[in-house]
Amino acid sequence: MAEAKELFKEFKIQSVSEFFRRNAAMLGYTGKIRSLTTVVHEAVTNSLDACEEAGILPYVRVEIEELGREHYKVTVEDNGPGIPEKFITHVFGKMLAGTKAHRNIQSRGQQGIGISGAVMFAQITSGKATRVITSTGDDKIVEAWVKIDVDKNEGKIVKKEKHPNPKGWRGTRIELEVKNVKYVRSKQGVYWYLKLTAIANPHAHIELIEPDGKLIVFPRSSEEVPKPPVEMKPHPRGVLTDDVYRMAKRTRRNTVRRFLIGEFSRISDKKVDELVMYIAALRLIKTEEDKNVQEQFYERLMNEEVEKVLKSFGRNWRKVVKEVEKIMEKPPEKLTWHEAEEIVEAFKFMKFLAPPTHGLRPIGEENIEKGLMGILKPEFVTAVTRPPKVYSGGIPFQVEVGLAYGGEISNGFDLLRYANRVPLLFDAGSCVTTLAARSIDWKRYKVDDLERAPVVLMINVISVHVPYTGTGKQSIANVEEIYNEIRLAIMDAARKLQTYLSGKHRRLYQVKRKKTFEKYVPEIARALSILTGEPEEEIKNYFLGFIEMKFAQSESEERAVPAEVTENA
Amino acid sequence: MAEAKELFKEFKIQSVSEFFRRNAAMLGYTGKIRSLTTVVHEAVTNSLDACEEAGILPYVRVEIEELGREHYKVTVEDNGPGIPEKFITHVFGKMLAGTKAHRNIQSRGQQGIGISGAVMFAQITSGKATRVITSTGDDKIVEAWVKIDVDKNEGKIVKKEKHPNPKGWRGTRIELEVKNVKYVRSKQGVYWYLKLTAIANPHAHIELIEPDGKLIVFPRSSEEVPKPPVEMKPHPRGVLTDDVYRMAKRTRRNTVRRFLIGEFSRISDKKVDELVMYIAALRLIKTEEDKNVQEQFYERLMNEEVEKVLKSFGRNWRKVVKEVEKIMEKPPEKLTWHEAEEIVEAFKFMKFLAPPTHGLRPIGEENIEKGLMGILKPEFVTAVTRPPKVYSGGIPFQVEVGLAYGGEISNGFDLLRYANRVPLLFDAGSCVTTLAARSIDWKRYKVDDLERAPVVLMINVISVHVPYTGTGKQSIANVEEIYNEIRLAIMDAARKLQTYLSGKHRRLYQVKRKKTFEKYVPEIARALSILTGEPEEEIKNYFLGFIEMKFAQSESEERAVPAEVTENA
């Protein structure tokens, strides 16, 4: 038997970069095509987010240069706010760090590893540092080569130069050299990724230079910078004890009551009073020994009968309420774990308004239509943005869809999936968007054969917390509330498409209809002539005259209709 | 437009614990039932690994106590080597740290977060520290309460006591208090997990005390401690430039040549000489400007024509080889990224022996049979351990299966999946083991209706690097080499089952067969009597006598066969 000490001799600390290497797939670095797309995604997302926060109309230029076999240089340049010199290592070098990942906010990236992962990927495949050129528009341009110190687990600038900035250039340009990747124009590749990004961000001008030198421009079709999403205070139904406990330690408020009112949504002064009663009630219920009676109390509490429950414990209840009230008045940093636990437990029994949704930033119907029209050039386009909803009791989300038909769209159904505006390129099969889109009876909407129709459907699911099915974050879980919202949105858009298609078909139909009757006239005339003995030609003329007359009437009746038809044309 | 500095004001560092919270699902903490199973898994895996390394026959006791609604205490106690006091925080407190995750070794856990994840999970759900009681068998028992300092990202002992150890107790007992979990006896729960663990570890005695006080014992059925897996040096085909570069910085060897020979598998002195030629050849090829010619050279290099390639560059080649040779003689820490890159590129053109497989530790046919027999009590059991194979050119793996039939097994097919002996409980549908098992034509092996047959199939895939489909590590990717090996193993086992079943069925069959003929005799006799006029009774007796005679003969002929049948009974 080996000695314990001996066994532990080799015990070493695993660095974050090692963790990265072991979990590359989870971070999007899996497969040669996808890895390249991920690198571009991280850089473009950073650019778009930065522009958005600074209120700048983004101009993003992506260049992919082939340096050798499976060896590329990726350059992404934007006209964003630039990065202050001292933050460069933080932005590009710190693993598990992010500008916003710690906030309760709808964001494009949720990995918390983002662009530093790209830097890391470049480093382990090519050994090269990432070159960053940036200026905030002041008098200097900073050029820095950033690497990750794999032992210390932080970024370091291996070389830095400063240049004058006579023309006041502002923006950031980063160059990453990567190996073991491949540029292919597939639906998982960079081209497709940028195309989808352009559709969802009509305010962005995006350019791509492919390895063969071809320039592709996805032009801007909206001049309006979307408002950046705002941070939303957590909803009492969405927090764990640990959250409350740690928030209490950090807060600058001076009582627990103020802390609760100030740092959570939907908690008012009155709600805190109610909370006190619930906590008191829960304390009293726990003193009850008969399990059945206890269950009944819990149930009544669930039905908002808190006062009755309290009173059923006799006079004692006022004393307990007093005790609990004291908690609310003490400094938050003195809140104990147990007290935090009591608060969270009470939250579960209380009724709250649904969480606020003002932090959600949909693309908007108009912008979706612009995006689809600008990039796909269809014959018809429509979009639906649904009002925000909540899932799992406390997490707000919102669904929007765009539907484009005909024009330059080739036959065959395409589904463009987005989560918080970010295109999802992988794992389409299990995604709630796919399931919802497939569940629609398209025939009802005059799309007879979806697989051969020139239809593009885009779906964007927006949430502070999108429920992905996997850590690759490429597929949204089949949450019932989201599924239903997507269906409603699609059906709404499909109805508009149906109206359009009906109008288009109706005009052809009238002509065809008249012919339907006319063609039978000779047959009818001959038969009636045999039956009645009257001359065939005469009978024919009676019938043709009758048809003319009727169609002249009906044409004028039906001419009123097209107004409704052209609504979306 | 906002100023960049303002935007970056809120920039904060994300702690590892925050990372944990954001990625809990990936680490197995998703769903109330699964989270509890994961906690138990981490603790039990630690215990079994520790025992194995120390050569101890494990005795593991798991107790689940229900403290309240979705609130449990999990206690896991083992008779392992114990943990030296100073390593306690490392083992339980350091996130992203692991005893073995950095080594090239087959291990039960590959997350690199392991038990500290469980500690973290306990902490954020119940707020409680994890209680650890351990002794290496010396004169003291250490009792420590461990927490994770979420800001500093490391473990801390919040309270520690030492006790005397008069009886020389050795082992580790940990107690975790967790909330938001649920104990259910489902196929994703603790009971099932431990049952599967017991089957794959017949040398372990495992006990479970369920929340209602019920004790379940999975007794030991083998007295042999499996040899711990050994570390395997990396195979040249499986390394990236970054690996070579960093290993060179760390090595204690004093030349690159010795470094290569010493720290990689399948590299000999002669191979290094060969490597020199390949690097030289590659350098020369890169000087060639005609792309077509270059391609031809690459191809010839692939065909081991390195000398011819070198010579085709004229006299110059010797000079280049000399230069490369110098690299091999310099101290490894002086190796540049570019040189490491050249080495890795050359590796791709060279031929190597397949990687060594001695580090793989299958359960073994005998132990699988013992495990299945001991836990499931079937009527028939067999197992097949295939020889090691390699996938993706450089990663060794090995497959074994066990097949149990009848006895106390209830009707309905069950597949028990393992990776490195660890039960896989989730995502069965996409797992290569499921696909392979389903692809078998069971009818061929006398299992007519698999879904209703009393059959249990266990499959264990062993590898230094099991290719999981997702970061949840619950499903093995459909890698062709692995798929084929699993199929071969199943078919081999199924053949043995078939032989068994044939023997069993044959005896019943003979009786039935004789009756088949006898029942027609009266009909035949009557008809023949009508046709020939002979008495019915007489004809009957002729026929019955004939059947008796023939079956007496055939019985003796067929009695020779059963020898082959009982082979595995």
Next chain:
Amino acid sequence: MPKSKAVKRSQPREHFVYDPQKVLSKLEEYGRRVLEDIKSGKNPYFDIPMRGLGNVYFDEKRKVIKMGDKLSRRYFLNVAHARKFMQTLLTMSYVKRLVAEGKHASLREAYYANKHTIPGTKENTFEDQRESDPIIEDLERMLGVLREEMHLTADRRGYIYGDIVIRDGEDEFNTSKLGMGGWAVPGTVEHLQFVEVNVDYALVVETAAMADRLIEEKFPKKENALIIATQGQASRGVRRLIHRLHYEEGLPIIVFTDGDPYGWYIYSTIKQGSINLAYLSEKLATPEAKFVGMTMDDIERYGLKNVTEKLKGIPPNKKGGPTGDYKRIMEEMNYPWFQNKEWQRQLQLALKMGVRIEQQALANKSLEFVAKKYLPEKINNGELLP
């Protein structure tokens, strides 16, 4: 036991007259109405009594299915109607020519005669016989005449054997003097005359094999019966013949089918007409027909359990049921003419036993059993179902 005690020939109650002129004038009248409508700028139409269960009722007094008064209106100027409107007129003009010229045509000939490409299109006047047959049915309902009266013949099937003399045009023959073959019943029997009828009753037999068995066993002679073999569901010709023999010659009609929902349906059709042809029941049905077998009681009584077969489909008390034979039996239990305890008992028994029994299963006893024992016993004792 006196012969044919329970079965007696009665007095004739109908005399058949066929007047082609009636059909012609009706056709002309309808044509003229269409012409008047169009001349006055009205959308011309036909009113056609609706087909199907929704538009029939059971005349309890006269015991026949009759057509209700629901109409469907077929317009010229209606996209959904125009083609059928044209087809209706086309068929009407064809019938006018047939009747006027004294020719007969089969349904298929009528289809082909009227099928042609509409000039200037790729469309045919009729694409399929499935288009022309319903139009002819429509005309029958609309004009209130049999298709036979429009000189359109259905497919023929069935033959007869027995001591009756028929005149067909110039020919006169005794259908028991034609060897074992019997006389094949033509598609139209309107023109037949019954010169001599020397039998006591007509036995309508479902299968040709059973009819041939009875002929081989000389049953018609011994029992003084006319055998009418339907060869499955009775053709319109056979049903019209049965109707005429009963009403014009007073012959009792006794039906002998397999003991299964199909056999009982055959009986039902002979007796009351089918739902689809409700409008014809007055001319085609014979409500006074009786049923001799096979019944469910026969299985027990004659020890035939061994040669029954399982009903097809799912019984009503099982999940997904009733389907197949069971469903058919359930439907038959609701027929107005089966609302009597004898038939309800038989049908209930069938559901309960879950088996069927064929006529030919009687061969399990012996070949002559059916002719020597089964039929004479049941018929002469009057053990017949209503």
Next chain:
Amino acid sequence: MPKSKAVKRSQPREHFVYDPQKVLSKLEEYGRRVLEDIKSGKNPYFDIPMRGLGNVYFDEKRKVIKMGDKLSRRYFLNVAHARKFMQTLLTMSYVKRLVAEGKHASLREAYYANKHTIPGTKENTFEDQRESDPIIEDLERMLGVLREEMHLTADRRGYIYGDIVIRDGEDEFNTSKLGMGGWAVPGTVEHLQFVEVNVDYALVVETAAMADRLIEEKFPKKENALIIATQGQASRGVRRLIHRLHYEEGLPIIVFTDGDPYGWYIYSTIKQGSINLAYLSEKLATPEAKFVGMTMDDIERYGLKNVTEKLKGIPPNKKGGPTGDYKRIMEEMNYPWFQNKEWQRQLQLALKMGVRIEQQALANKSLEFVAKKYLPEKINNGELLP
């Protein structure tokens, strides 16, 4: 143009004799052999000529399909054979009784007569007629006799009309004096005698509607022809009747079917027998029969394009083809008796045009067209296919 120039009645070449004793002695002989085997401890068996395409050949000289000499041996002591062995003996003993007693039974009666539960089991001797019919076929091949000779009758179908006098037992009648109905052909025609045959040829017609059309148009009288309506595929009775009329009475046989693979198959069966019944072709087939129509050439010649219908299935040159009608045509192109340029041309044309044409489509011209023009023209000019 002289009447019936191309079609002449010839001298009789066969005289039919039927000897029940032959069948009986064969049955006894086989029974005795089984008994001898079992007595001497040998596994008893029957040798049965194999059915199906693999065991037939075309006798070029005599122009009929004949059975080859491949045998399948059916043992008693073989799990796969035992039940059939028992069934063979059961059926043999039944046939012995039928023939000995001079009774006839239908296939279904034979099935019921032999069906019973095997004592001590839940198994029936026959579960289904699908079990007993093949045994009877086996016996036909094994004993070399027609099932009719074993007194087992097939379902009857078909009727005849024309100036011939038939004696059936005691009855004698002229089949043109039976009104429009004609005479129904019984299942067995072995016992018929042809007293007078006053026609020049027999016209075999596929559909009853067409036969009735010809009768209505008085074709049999005008053209001195016998009409034989097969009503679809010719029954064994009808085929045997055709064979006898041709060989015993020298009547030329002219076949008139739809112009489609099914019609040509009907012709083919009349002419040469079917593959399944190859062993009977000497008694059932009439290789000298000729074919008048419908042909593919008729479509062009008589302007019938409008009333053709599309062939069903996928043509040979399309993916997944040939299926359906196309496949059938391809098969027919390989029949030995269609190996002549006339038939190859017709079949090729059918493939190319992708259409079929029905007899009744001739009604598109006029009702009397077929009787007044189409048939007389083709037959009297000898425009017949071999």
